[in-house]
Amino acid sequence: MMNWDQIRGNWKQFRGQVRQKWGKLTDDDMEMIRGRREELAGKLQKKYGYAKDEVEREINEFERSL
Numbered sequence: 001m002m003n004w005d006q007i008r009g010n011w012k013q014f015r016g017q018v019r020q021k022w023g024k025l026t027d028d029d030m031e032m033i034r035g036r037r038e039e040l041a042g043k044l045q046k047k048y049g050y051a052k053d054e055v056e057r058e059i060n061e062f063e064r065s066l
Contacts, residue, residue, distance in 0.1 A: 002066040008035030014066070021062055024048065 007014050015030050018040070024047040025033075033039040041055045050058065 002063060004037045004063065007063070007066070011035030
């Protein structure tokens with residue numbers, strides 16, 4: 001399982017997978033996130049209307065899938 005530091009360090013590699021999972025995120029969103037977990041969480045809450053616990057569950061599931 002990857003940890004978030006590895007994802008952040010290889011953000012360009014994982015951008016496509018993030019966009020595939022969360023298609024509402026734009027290229028501008030991806031630039032703003034730049035591998036930062038907190039930024040991703042905020043964007044998911046805004047774009048998808050997820051509650052904080054839903055965001056954590058989604059991101060944790062994504063990490064486990066890598």
